Every structure is written in C-alpha cells, then in structure tokens.
Amino acid sequence: MLRLVVDLNRCQGYAQCAFLAPDVFAMHGDEGLLYDPQAEAAQRERVAQAAAACPVQAILVEELEASDA
C-alpha cells in the first residue's frame, strides 16, 4: 500500500501527476487537484513517476509493507 500527500501550497496544477497516474490523481476544475491519499501497491510505479515528474516536487509518497495496518 502507498500513502501519499500533496503539498497543495506548492501545487500549481501542471497536471503531470494526473497524466501519469490517473487512477490516483485527477484534476478537479482547471487547476484544482484531487488525489487518493491511499493507493494500491499496484500503483507504485505510476505514483513514483508522478512524484518524480511533478515540476514543483509537491508529492510525498511512502510505501508500506503489506503487513502494516
């Protein structure tokens, strides 16, 4: 499982994350961002790409072991 948080003070709505991991990040209106703070492990690669591609580096991700509650 993945935990994530976006620093929305930094976010400027470039939408790179919504393009790279559309099941986790979605634009809401022209520049607002909605994301699921808890993503499936299967999204790991996509979320990592989204975090790396964010032009303002606003995405923090932590991967948890499956056994963690």
Add this chain to the structure above:
Amino acid sequence: MPDTALDALRSSGRIVVVGASLAGLRAAETLREKGFKGSLTMIGDEPYEPYDRPPLSKQVLLGKASAAGTALPRRRAIDAQWRLGVPASGLDMAGRRVKLADGDEVPYDRLLIATGVRARPWPNEAEAELDGVFVLRTRDDGAALARRMDAGPRRVLVIGAGFTGSEIASACRERGLEVTVAERADAPLVGALGGVIGAVAAELQRENGVDLRTGIMVTGLEGDSTGRVRAAHFSDGTTLECEVVVVSLGAQRNTEWLLGSGLGAGPRGIACDAGCRAFDITGIVTDDIYVAGDVARSPHPLFGYQFLSLEHWGNAVAQAETAAHNMLSESTDRRPHIWTPAFWSTQFGVNIKSVGVPSMGTEIMITQGSTAERRFTGVYGYQGRIIGAVTFDNARWLEFYRHQIESTAPFPPPYPTVDRRAEGSRPVPADFPDPSVPTHGPTVTLSGYSPADRRLTFTPAR
C-alpha cells in the same frame, strides 16, 4: 565551549510531543533527522496515527477517498513511543511532566505542544446531539458525514460559510444533494478574504445551485420524536426542513488541559516567541516548552510583529520544523519562524489560493484576470504596501506576489501586469468586517407589544 547539556539532550534526552497530527509528526521527523537519539513520545487524543485533514472536506465527501485512508506518509522512521487515544490532561512545568487522562505521567526534558484546534460545536447541547447534526474536523467526523451523504438526504444545511462550510456545500452539489448554506455575514469567506471576494464566492455558490442565505442566523434545530434532526429555524422567522446539518462555525483551540499550569495558554492559543518557545503567564519565555501548528500564536516581523495564529496546513509543517530545529540548537543557532502565510481551498471546481495576510488589507486591486470569469488575482494593500494576495484559478502567479509581500513592495503595484482588465484599473475597499463589532457575542431579541406578551429570546454566543 560546547554545550554539554545540549549534547546530553541530543544523545539521551526525553522529548515529548503532545498532539499527534501533522505538526507533531513533522516535528518528530525533523528531530530524528537532526540527530536526536534520545526517547521520543507522541501523545494524541485520537486513536489514530497522524492523518491529513484537508481531504476530509473534499475527496472523502465526494466518495473519492475513504476517511480511514488519510494517514500521512512519513518522511522517515521516527522510532517513537505512541500514546494514542489518551488526551493530555495537565502539565507540571516545575516537575517537567505531562499528565494523561488515564492517570499516567510522562516526564520530559523538552516538550512540544501541537494540540491544534477542534471544531466549534453547536452551542445548544441537546440540539447538537440530534441524529444528523455533524461537525467536520476529525477522521471519525469525516467518515460519519460521508456515510450520511451516501444515504442521499433530501436537504443538507451547512451553518457557516467559511472555507470548510463552503467546501462541504460544494461536495453536496457535486453529489447532486440539495444544500442550504446559512451565513451570518453578508457573503461566504468574508472573514478571510473580505467582501469584494466574498461577493464572487456568493455568486459561485448560487450559480452552482446552493441555496445561500446570508445576513442570517440559525436560532434553533428541531428534532423529530426519534431524535433525528428535521428542521432548522432562522432569525428571519423562517423554517427549513433538512435531514442533515453540518455545523461549520470555525475552531476552538485545544488549550484547556493547560489551565492552571502557568503556561500562557487560553482561548486564543498558546503565545510563543518567533523561535516557537512558549511564554508563561508572566510573559517570560520558557526554555523547554515549544509550540507549533494551529494552537500556536507567534509574532511575525513581516506583519508588524503581530501575534499571528494561523490554522494553515503549511504553517503546521514549517513551524514544526523550526520548533524541532530550535529544541536541539544553541541559542545563537536558533531560527525564527517567518513562514509567509499561505493556504488553499477547492470549491465548485475553482482552485482558491492565498498568500500573506489578506485580512490586514484595507484595499484590494484585481491585478490580473476578471472576477466575472472566476479566473483572477486580487492583491491586498495595507498602508501603501502589498500585504496579501488571492487567486481564483490563477495559482501560478502567486509565487510572484509572495515575493512582493516579502519585499514590502508598494501598493497599488506601480507596474503593468499580464491580463490587466478595466476592473483592475484602481484599488477598491477590501470590505472586511469591522473587527470591533463582535460576531460571536450573544444576541438578545425582544418581541411582543403588551407587557403580558413581551418575550425575550436569548441566542447564546457561539
């Protein structure tokens, strides 16, 4: 000469953090990152590990995330002892101990207080307990409200049109629920952004189908025979049938547990210096007690050294990092918390962001875009300088205005800006409510003519 006491603290001291939310967690991570090797105890009144609150009024109400799935990602392991589900109940400053509600005491060498705020409850306790009456602050609040919204109530009443109330109304409309918003002021968001922007927010709500009622108060909630809320009564004498009521009347600071401790804590928060050290009631700064996040009030050089109390996500992070750094530093290595205030809100599909302190502004100028198009930048002026800025779907410009605020640039801005329209040709009054007029005091109204039917109705302070 090296500070041996500080070395001992770093290697084997005891640091206790009261408040296991965003500020407490980020402080704990910073302490470990800076090499703190002693014992770390995290005390939290909620039974959950630190979670993020902003999604609760957005993704969670829209059904796009679960309230239980909002735990904050960690920047690093913090190797802490967690005391969750047990609130702190007292502080012994001389004995350096935090008392817990279960009777335990936790000794400390350095204490960080990050107890935050809680939702201001509906003032009538019996009415507040009616089934269907909610507040929204915690994970449990978010889960309960989301579940009730899933059931498709015929009408939701939101009391208070601040940011949280407006976001809840937005989520209701997006889910196709009928929603009424009751606001005492003349428009939504006026406390934070003033009447000019409030008018834009009001239009936005009405265009999206919100039944927005301003200049009005809810005087009572009425339940049916099974204890479920069924109606609300307004100060204009009207009644509204509603199945869900969300009380969004702002927040109260969690400082009651410090009553009598000698620390300078009260309803307005805990006063601390720019280095995050708490003041005691004599006005002397303590050496071992630090404060961060929503519960803190600290002087900001950029804003006339006013003690600012900022219920902002970014403030919690920045102040926690500064507090943690200063806890482990010699006095000459300490840093001031001089973060420039910033916040965001998403409502009705519009991204609203702000920097600086708009509420200090006396004038506003729409320097870019147009309020009619809901895409603009408004700049707030105070005594000839730029003191704050707000954007509606124009966030990329905000960084520029932050630099303007930090460099005390002149207001009105003497330079041309991109996409300047006719409405941005000159500043207009920002139209903030007069702070000398109480908005939270009790209201007494008299009715009836003959002495026999003369009635007095007392609406308590909220």
